[in-house]
Structure formats: C-alpha cells, structure tokens
Amino acid sequence: MNGMLKQNGSIDLSRYAVIPIWYHCNSNCTICMLSNVKQKMNTVTPEQFRTLLYRLVQDGRYDGIILSGAEITTFPHLEAYVKEIASLGWFKKIQIQTNGRRLADPLLVRKLVDAGVNEFFISLHGLEQVHEAITRVPGSFRETIAGFMNVSEYPVNIISNTVMTRANYHGIISLLQFLASGPPHELNIWNYFPMGEHDSRDLIVSLTDVMTLFPAMITAVGPSGKPLVLKGFPECIAPGAPCYIDSNFPLNLIQDEFWYEFGKNGFASCCHREQCSSQLCWALSRAYIRKFGVEESILSPVQEVNNDANFTTGRIYCSR
Numbered sequence: 600m601n602g603m604l605k606q607n608g609s610i611d612l613s614r615y616a617v618i619p620i621w622y623h624c625n626s627n628c629t630i631c632m633l634s635n636v637k638q639k640m641n642t643v644t645p646e647q648f649r650t651l652l653y654r655l656v657q658d659g660r661y662d663g664i665i666l667s668g669a670e671i672t673t674f675p676h677l678e679a680y681v682k683e684i685a686s687l688g689w690f691k692k693i694q695i696q697t698n699g700r701r702l703a704d705p706l707l708v709r710k711l712v713d714a715g716v717n718e719f720f721i722s723l724h725g726l727e728q729v730h731e732a733i734t735r736v737p738g739s740f741r742e743t744i745a746g747f748m749n750v751s752e753y754p755v756n757i758i759s760n761t762v763m764t765r766a767n768y769h770g771i772i773s774l775l776q777f778l779a780s781g782p783p784h785e786l787n788i789w790n791y792f793p794m795g796e797h798d799s800r801d802l803i804v805s806l807t808d809v810m811t812l813f814p815a816m817i818t819a820v821g822p823s824g825k826p827l828v829l830k831g832f833p834e835c836i837a838p839g840a841p842c843y844i845d846s847n848f849p850l851n852l853i854q855d856e857f858w859y860e861f862g863k864n865g866f867a868s869c870c871h872r873e874q875c876s877s878q879l880c881w882a883l884s885r886a887y888i889r890k891f892g893v894e895e896s897i898l899s900p901v902q903e904v905n906n907d908a909n910f911t912t913g914r915i916y917c918s919r
Contacts, residue, residue, distance in 0.1 A: 603663055603692050607843050609785050609826040610718075610758065615663035615692070615849035616655050618643065619857075620680065624669035626698050627735040630724070630762050630802065632794055632861075637669050639856045648680060651852055656689045663692035665720070665849055672701040678714045685715030692756070694718035700739055702746025708753070718756040721747060721783075725767040725774055733766055751782035759783040763809070764791045764802035772815045779823035786820060790831035793886045795863050803884075805891050806836060806898075813838035833869070834880040835899045846879045868893075874900035 605611050622637040633640070643651075655661050664684055671677060672695065684693050695711065699721040702708050724733045727740040734740075750757055759778045763771060771788070778786050791802050809832070820827045820841055827842045837844050865885035869875065870893045872882070880901070883894065 607826045607840070608824075609828045609843065609845065610663075610692075610756070612663075612845070612847040612849045614661055615665050615694070616661040617665035617667055617696075617849045617851050617853070618648065618651055619667045619851075619853045620648070620677075621668035621671060621674035623673050624698075625673050625700060625736070626670065626739060628698075628724075629733050629735065629766065629800065630764060630791060631669075632792055633669050633857070635794060636856050636860050640854055642674075645676075645680075645683070649683065652684060652687060656687060661850060662690055663694065663718075663849075664690045665694045665696055667696040670698055670700075671695050672697050672707070678710050681711060681714040681716055692718050694720055694756075696720040696722075696760075697746075698722050698734070698739070699743035699746035700736075701742075702749055703742040705749045705752075708746075708749045712753045712755060716755070718758070719750045720758045720760055720787075721750070722760040722762075723747075723774070723778065724761050724764075725770045726777065729767050729770045729774075733764075747782045756785075757783045758785045758787060760787045760789065762789045762791055763804055765804055766802060768804050768808060768812075771812060772819050775816060775819040775827065779820045779825055784825060786825060786827045788827065788829050790829075790881070792831065792861075792864055793884065794860050796865065796885045796889065798886045798890050803887055803890055806833070806894055810836055810838070810897070813842065816842050831866075831881045833882050833898055834877050835871075835875075835901050836897065846877070846881060869898055870895045871898055871900045877901045 603610055603614060620643045622633065622640040666680065668674060681693060684690055693715050695716055697719065721743065723743055724730050730740045731737060747757070761774060775786060793803060816827060816838065825841065829842060829844045832844050834844050834846060867880065867882045868885065868888060869882035
C-alpha cells in the first residue's frame with residue numbers, strides 16, 4: 600500500500616486513472632454531478648474496457664485504477680471487469696467509488712475483494728438524518744455504515760468521501776469525529792461542484808465558513824493520526840496538518856458529454872492568478888463568484904508549489 604501513498608499518508612491520485620463504466624444508481628442524491636447527463640452516457644462495453652486498460656498499461660504512468668459510474672456496485676458485471684484488471688498484473692490498486700449501500704451485503708464484498716478490489720472510496724455525507732436528506736433514500740445511512748464495517752474485515756484501503764454543502768455544513772465536525780474513530784484510513788472532503796454558472800440549489804459554502812471549521816477539523820481528526828484531504832478548494836487556504844488541500848486528481852476517462860457540462864463551472868478563477876505559482880489550483884468557480892465575490896482578502900498568491908498534479912480528461916484514450 601505504502602508505494603501508492605504520499606508522505607502525509609493519503610493516496611497519490613496522480614498515479615490513478617478512473618474509468619466510469621455505468622450510469623444507473625440506487626440513490627437520488629441532491630449533489631449528483633451526473634444528474635443532467637447520465638441519460639446521455641453509454642455503458643462501457645467489455646471490448647472498450649479492455650482497450651482502455653491496455654492503453655493505460657502501455658502508457659506506464661498509472662498503476663492505480665478506479666472504477667466508478669453513477670453507482671458502480673449496481674453494475675451486474677462489476678466482478679468480471681475487476682477480474683479483467685487483475686489479470687493484467689499491472690495495477691497495484693483497484694479502487695471502486697461507491698455510495699456503499701450494496702456493500703451491506705457481505706457476500707458481495709467478499710466477491711469483489713476476491714476478484715481484486717483492494718481499495719474502497721465510500722461516500723458518507725452526514726450522520727443519519729443529514730445523509731438521508733441528501734441521498735433521498737430512507738435507510739441509506741445504515742446500509743452505508745454496514746458497508747464500511749463489512750469492508751473493514753479485509754486488508755484493504757478505505758477512504759471516506761464527503762461533499763461539503765450548506766445542507767451538511769453544520770454537521771461536518773460531528774461526521775469527522777464519527778469517521779475518524781471508524782474504519783476509514785483516509786478522510787476526504789470535496790468542495791461542491793454546481794455543474795453550472797449559478798448555484799441554483801443554494802449549496803455552495805463560502806470560504807469564510809469553510810475556514811471557520813478548520814480548527815475544529817484538526818481537533819476532530821488529529822488524535823486518529825488519519826489524513827483529512829480537502830479536494831477542489833483553493834490551495835492558499837491550507838489549514839495545516841492533519842488537514843491537507845490536494846489538487847491531484849486522477850486521469851479521468853469519462854465520456855465527452857460530461858466534460859461539456861463540467862466546463863460550465865468555470866473553475867480556476869482567481870484575482871491573484873498572475874502572481875500565484877500554482878498552475879493547477881481550483882480557485883473559484885463562476886457560480887461561487889456570482890454568489891460571494893472574488894474573495895480578494897481571503898485568497899493570496901502561493902509562492903512555492905508542486906505543480907505535478909494531474910487533472911486530465913483522457914480523451915486520447917477514449918476516441919471512438
């Protein structure tokens with residue numbers, strides 16, 4: 600495992616490629632980035648999948664693979680696709696991104712681990728009432744918690760995923776305390792991506808409010824020794840260990856229909872861009888600026904930064 604980790608103990612996503620396979624889901628999340636496009640997306644066939652895998656192996660830069668979709672555990676051929684990856688003997692990490700609900704079935708977990716899955720990225724957006732208001736599925740919290748526990752029975756890496764919005768902001772610290780004392784080896788909080796130029800759902804949290812949470816985040820997670828990784832936030836608001844802002848993202852082999860919608864976000868806007876040494880900081884989205892302004896007094900130029908982060912569409916792999 601250690602060869603795929605950074606010094607702070609978090610996974611190095613620049614070494615991963617993600618292949619979204621399937622666009623059906625057993626939840627109906629208010630924060631779903633695919634809600635406007637998943638009806639246009641096609642399932643990746645075994646032949647397409649095999650071609651993508653061989654291209655990644657030939658490329659040689661990616662030794663971690665992530666399988667995702669709307670909800671990948673509802674894909675009926677997931678076990679076979681995992682076995683295809685494992686048969687190549689190249690990928691050190693085989694991760695699935697999931698809401699965790701179907702992992703409540705211990706038999707499914709065993710089949711996936713036996714097939715080759717050795718990393719689980721599981722979403723939990725709040726404690727019971729908050730989480731189920733977001734998933735819009737009664738009982739989903741208990742199912743996901745059961746999934747965490749079932750996965751923890753195996754020697755695999757477990758990462759929790761929480762998208763921070765106005766709907767769960769006030770419960771974030773309680774959630775982090777809960778997760779830090781549980782199975783995850785790494786905790787992630789992702790900035791909310793509105794997939795448009797306006798925050799039509801009123802879910803974006805201001806940077807002022809985000810930064811107000813930092814001391815309590817450190818207190819909640821620090822004793823566990825686990826890293827808390829903040830994804831998609833401006834790099835200059837770094838809270839300090841054990842909380843890290845990480846702009847690394849995997850090579851993303853999703854279909855072009857998604858990128859058209861994603862482009863409406865207009866990320867990377869910053870009034871300090873010309874003075875900042877970071878080339879890959881997410882900075883602010885158009886929707887954020889329309890709602891809260893350019894945040895000139897909060898943001899500041901980063902003087903030294905590692906610009907080896909990766910966030911690539913992967914279209915050279917996906918030509919059809």
